[in-house]
Amino acid sequence: MTRKYKDLVGDGGSNIAGQVEALTDRLSSRLRQIKRVIAVLSGKGGVGKSTLTANFAAAWQRMGLNVGVLDADLNGSCMAKLLGVRGYRIQESEQGVEPATSPHGIRLMSMDFFMPDEAQPLIWRGPQSHQHAWRGMVEANALREMLSDTHWGRLDVLVLDLPPGGDRITAVCDTVGPLSGAVVVGLGSEVSQLIVGKSIRLVRDHLGQETFGLVTNMRQYYDPETNRLLPLFDSGTVDPIDLEQLGDVPFDPRMVGCCDRGVPFVIAHPDAPASIEIRRIAQLVIERGQS
């Protein structure tokens, strides 16, 4: 009788399993210094995940918390620009790679800091044919390293800005392990509800992650001239998503300029309805994370 796989003890001396375990330990010891890991996700692109990540981070920082941001959207990173730390080049210390610190005190790690030129797309070195066979693995490991090898210090919150797409959400959850919770962002339109609904079922029901609730972004338009809130589109017939509503952040035409200048909107326009709502949601999420 030929002996089976499970009958053979050890890994024949390649020590691969042992090294993978050591890398996992490295990640766990880093995460022990971080009180909460909160993911901002949607499944859909262009709904305001990155913009809200930057603004929640700023709101938490203003609440007196130590905040870090991990730009987990490796192929579409933009947090360096949103937080005003474009052009930062990584530095190493005894404790790992030093994150950038924004003018408002938010620590950030992003793929942008490793790229020689921010206009270039992210291209991994490796065999050019059959890239699909290994690309996901490289990205999962790059993400693990960005988490475990960054000298975050003690953090009250680490916010992850996630890429769109269910497969990416799964890969990130797989790497990070249990989150304190996820904040899901949608637009409130029918198309958005459809895609966002899928991500909620994926993250909550399939991956078993905690979800704090849904933020609807840009359903309303705030006109700073007239100080009025108007509906942006007719959303009367849309089926509601089966997740607690955390709030509604209106579209504010001044938001785009803030993103471009690298100043979070909640800091530039603290009295705007969008800022008041973002702070209220930020407070709610922190309270949820404590219970």
Added chain:
Amino acid sequence: MKFLCSECQEAMKLDKTGGLEDDGTFSVRFACPSCDWGFVMWTNPQETQMVRSLGVKIGGSHVPPAPMETLRAHLGTTEGTPSGKCPFSAMLPED
């Protein structure tokens, strides 16, 4: 992947790594601890890359990986990491 000597029913042991070629193919020699039998496994570039992507070194390593070693090795910005100029050398144990 595990290998079995079909004669002795013993698990084959990693004997030595080597034969890392410019084309990304890579060789590992395995030997049976009980008899003299041995063989060399060649991986194709995609298989080599799969191991490399895990951020591990075949045969283990005495030094822990440098911070963000896998990420930097895959971007080609290898300064400050022990991975040298060959894109695959990061997966070889250094000594």
